[in-house]
Amino acid sequence: xxxxxxxxxxxxxxxxxxxxxxxxxxxxxxxxxxxxxxxxxxxxxxxxxxxxxxxxxxxxxxxxxxxxxxxxxxxxxxxxxxxxxxxxxxxxxxxxxxxxxxxxxxxxxxxxxxxxxxxxxxxxxxxxxxxxxxxxxxxxxxxxxxxxxxxxxxxxxxxxxxxxxxxxxxxxxxxxxxxxxxxxxxxxxxxxxxxxxxxxxxxxxxxxxxxxxxxxxxxxxxxxxxxxxxxxxxxxxxxxxxxxxxxxxxxxxxxxxxxxxxxxxxxxxxxxxxxxxxxxxxxxxxxxxxxxxxxxxxxxxxxxxxxxxxxxxxxxxxxxxxxxxxxxxxxxxxxxxxxxxxxxxxxxxxxxxxxxxxxxxxxxxxxxxxxxxxxxxxxxxxxxxxxxxxxxxxx
Amino acid sequence: xxxxxxxxxxxxxxxxxxxxxxxxxxxxxxxxxxxxxxxxxxxxxxxxxxxxxxxxxxxxxxxxxxxxxxxxxxxxxxxxxxxxxxxxxxxxxxxxxxxxxxxxxxxxxxxxxxxxxxxxxxxxxxxxxxxxxxxxxxxxxxxxx
Numbered sequence: 001x002x003x004x005x006x007x008x009x010x011x012x013x014x015x016x017x018x019x020x021x022x023x024x025x026x027x028x029x030x031x032x033x034x035x036x037x038x039x040x041x042x043x044x045x046x047x048x049x050x051x052x053x054x055x056x057x058x059x060x061x062x063x064x065x066x067x068x069x070x071x072x073x074x075x076x077x078x079x080x081x082x083x084x085x086x087x088x089x090x091x092x093x094x095x096x097x098x099x100x101x102x103x104x105x106x107x108x109x110x111x112x113x114x115x116x117x118x119x120x121x122x123x124x125x126x127x128x129x130x131x132x133x134x135x136x137x138x139x140x141x142x143x144x145x146x147x148x149x150x151x152x153x154x155x156x157x158x159x160x161x162x163x164x165x166x167x168x169x170x171x172x173x174x175x176x177x178x179x180x181x182x183x184x185x186x187x188x189x190x191x192x193x194x195x196x197x198x199x200x201x202x203x204x205x206x207x208x209x210x211x212x213x214x215x216x217x218x219x220x221x222x223x224x225x226x227x228x229x230x231x232x233x234x235x236x237x238x239x240x241x242x243x244x245x246x247x248x249x250x251x252x253x254x255x256x257x258x259x260x261x262x263x264x265x266x267x268x269x270x271x272x273x274x275x276x277x278x279x280x281x282x283x284x285x286x287x288x289x290x291x292x293x294x295x296x297x298x299x300x301x302x303x304x305x306x307x308x309x310x311x312x313x314x315x316x317x318x319x320x321x322x323x324x325x326x327x328x329x330x331x332x333x334x335x336x337x338x339x340x341x342x343x344x345x346x347x348x349x350x351x352x353x354x355x356x357x358x359x360x361x362x363x364x365x366x367x368x369x370x371x372x373x374x375x376x377x378x379x380x381x382x383x384x385x386x387x388x389x390x391x392x393x394x395x
Numbered sequence: 396x397x398x399x400x401x402x403x404x405x406x407x408x409x410x411x412x413x414x415x416x417x418x419x420x421x422x423x424x425x426x427x428x429x430x431x432x433x434x435x436x437x438x439x440x441x442x443x444x445x446x447x448x449x450x451x452x453x454x455x456x457x458x459x460x461x462x463x464x465x466x467x468x469x470x471x472x473x474x475x476x477x478x479x480x481x482x483x484x485x486x487x488x489x490x491x492x493x494x495x496x497x498x499x500x501x502x503x504x505x506x507x508x509x510x511x512x513x514x515x516x517x518x519x520x521x522x523x524x525x526x527x528x529x530x531x532x533x534x535x536x537x538x539x540x
Contacts, residue, residue: 122479122480123480125477125478125479125480126405126407126479126480128477128479129407129479130407133444134407135409135410135444136409136443136444137500138407138479139407139408139409139534140488140500140501140502140534140536141474141478141479141481141482141486141488141502142488142500143477143479145474145476145477146472146474146486146488147488147500149472149474150470150471150472150488150490153470153472154470204476205475205476206474206475206476206477207472207473207474207475207476207477207488208472208473210472212476215477254444255500256443256444256490256497256498256499256500257443257498260469260498262470
């Protein structure tokens with residue numbers, strides 16, 4: 001197996017965009033290719049499109065060839081569409097990794113995109129439900145806020161986690177995004193100032209204890225990354241970032257088949273252990289993490305299952321600032337899904353791009369000092385987890 | 396069913412009719428007021444959701460068996476916003492545990508949100524899907540005993 005590196009990345013502006021699905025693709029793809037002078041669109045042999053709702057909001061079946069064409073990319077070795085809902089981006093990156101590591105191909109672009117903000121709210125919520133078990137759960141009005149609300153309640157009951165601790169995850173991530181110009185809420189901060197704990201605590205209830213500011217934001221957005229073999233990467237850049245560990249666990253799809261106690265996420269614990277072992281690192285070696293804060297409770301449970309604090313102490317961990325700058329591990333330095341928004345297919349790829357910037361020391365005002373190892377996590381449900389660990393590949 | 400105007404891709408409800416699902420007996424049972432699931436006649440596994448192949452041993456020799464009449468609430472939440480089409484807030488979602496080990500997540504109806512407690516016993520309440528959406532169909536909700 002060959003070593004594989006991340007060599008370039010880019011994003012477009014996220015938010016309620018006056019742009020179609022393929023225009024979002026064009027913007028992020030151009031940003032990525034423009035960022036690396038040694039690569040032209042004609043050099044890219046492989047193209048993986050990551051998107052969850054191509055068929056619903058695209059409206060495009062078999063979208064990969066059309067989106068490659070938008071960027072003048074003519075794949076000669078690999079093109080495909082991957083979809084694992086919220087984990088689509090990480091899934092694309094893993095797929096590119098195997099293809100390059102095997103020796104089959106030298107360079108692949110992963111491009112993630114989602115068009116979520118369509119006029120009808122009914123259609124937006126229909127789409128959200130469609131990600132749950134269509135035949136046995138979605139038809140009962142199940143959608144992510146109510147499911148994560150029940151996980152939050154389980155954690156609050158068992159460990160005494162408070163609504164204020166949930167709010168502190170949101171406060172941290174919104175504060176981080178003050179320095180992330182592409183974030184969905186960035187323009188709002190410029191107009192109305194930073195989000196306060198009071199605003200979060202008083203935001204309207206969605207499904208107890210989940211309030212509006214406990215939720216990630218539906219947004220339109222795209223992101224792209226280019227991966228290459230070690231040999232190729234050395235030709236293209238003097239600042240490669242290597243993929244050193246990964247895991248993917250799918251314990252179940254339907255939420256009714258999840259483990260019994262929702263305050264614990266054993267499938268994530270298993271995935272974390274596998275990824276750490278493959279990377280040859282320990283939890284305390286992680287300098288920064290881009291984890292899946294689809295809801296505030298998710299980040300709290302994730303900090304526990306990744307071993308950065310003791311089980312049950314995720315609330316205290318954020319309260320004491322240990323997941324913030326100056327803490328033990330800087331969690332979601334760009335502002336996470338909560339503040340940047342969550343264009344499902346683009347999220348994992350935007351997180352990888354953030355890691356590329358951070359490990360290269362190019363993250364500007366939000367730079368994590370002396371960062372060498374970074375972890376990326378997405379989930380697609382309580383039992384579905386995708387992890388990639390990255391390491392700085394130069395001095 | 397044969398309705399050319401039926402919008403299949405915008406229908407969030409299950410396909411229940413004999414000409415569109417092999418699990419139509421489940422829905423027929425439901426219309427009789429009985430919540431059932433599938434049991435494998437080869438390995439004995441009783442599982443949820445109902446399927447046409449046993450997910451343990453892959454046998455397709457299955458039969459329908461009755462679910463226990465009552466279940467207990469393990470967790471619940473009252474959703475007041477971000478509600479999918481066809482439903483109205485407040486929506487009480489409950490995780491319901493049955494003594495055969497099966498857990499079902501479904502909304503509670505005929506129950507005031509403020510009256511719900513963990514551990515409450517609930518029973519089946521068959522609810523009609525609005526008749527304009529593809530014929531005669533039902534869903535299995537629950538209500539407090």
